[in-house]
Amino acid sequence: MSFVNDLTVTRDGRKIYFTDSSSKWQRRDYLLLVMEGTDDGRLLEYDTVTREVKVLLDQLRFPNGVQLSPEEDFVLVAETTMARIRRVYVSGLMKGGADMFVENMPGFPDNIRPSSSGGYWVAAATIRANPGFSMLDFLSEKPFIKRMIFKLFSQETVMKFVPRYSLVLEVSDSGAFRRSLHDPDGVVVTYVSEAHEHDGHLYLGSFRSPFICRLSLQAI
Numbered sequence: 001m002s003f004v005n006d007l008t009v010t011r012d013g014r015k016i017y018f019t020d021s022s023s024k025w026q027r028r029d030y031l032l033l034v035m036e037g038t039d040d041g042r043l044l045e046y047d048t049v050t051r052e053v054k055v056l057l058d059q060l061r062f063p064n065g066v067q068l069s070p071e072e073d074f075v076l077v078a079e080t081t082m083a084r085i086r087r088v089y090v091s092g093l094m095k096g097g098a099d100m101f102v103e104n105m106p107g108f109p110d111n112i113r114p115s116s117s118g119g120y121w122v123a124a125a126t127i128r129a130n131p132g133f134s135m136l137d138f139l140s141e142k143p144f145i146k147r148m149i150f151k152l153f154s155q156e157t158v159m160k161f162v163p164r165y166s167l168v169l170e171v172s173d174s175g176a177f178r179r180s181l182h183d184p185d186g187v188v189v190t191y192v193s194e195a196h197e198h199d200g201h202l203y204l205g206s207f208r209s210p211f212i213c214r215l216s217l218q219a220i
Helices: 027-036 135-139 143-152 155-159
Strands: 004-009 015-020 041-047 052-060 063-068 074-079 084-089 098-102 107-114 120-127 166-171 177-183 192-198 201-206 213-216
Touching: 015 063, 027 155, 041 063, 041 074, 052 074, 052 084, 063 120, 074 107, 084 107, 120 201, 166 192, 166 201
Parallel strands: 004 063, 063 107, 107 192
Antiparallel strands: 004 015, 015 041, 041 052, 063 074, 074 084, 084 098, 107 120, 120 166, 120 192, 166 177, 192 201, 201 213
């Protein structure tokens, strides 16, 4: 395992579902993984009793956030570079199956967490401008240009061209969009990576900022 990312645990503590974002790149090289767009990520299951690890889904493109459903019958996994969330069934009649939960998202999804409404909060560190220009969408079909960019510029330099537009989405238990929270200039929290709801507040984390924000849901 090279890039272990997020995890979710069953209520009895026996099963841990987690993502390994890449077999090639490590955490410090996340931007190279985003730009390369390889499908070498996996969703795995660890059984704490048998101590066995099982691959539930492979050939994923930057699998990132992962979250069990309230009934623990399926796991959601975000594919960041594809701007979509997959659903993998881990119990019941559909066990072993997988389908698309939501796709063509307006931002690149990071972590997924449950909402009090029965749906999910999805943090997106940056958006796909529509209408407008999305660098990642543009470069996705131009591998030669991507290679040239990383030969000429460092990761920190490339990040300066990524919009500081933070987006948090709330989706229903069926994947329908319920509402969205925006920080267009990244004034409050830049590159938001997680939204965790607790006691009427939304706690916002970022993979670039050294602090956590708290937002009152009643105030919005």
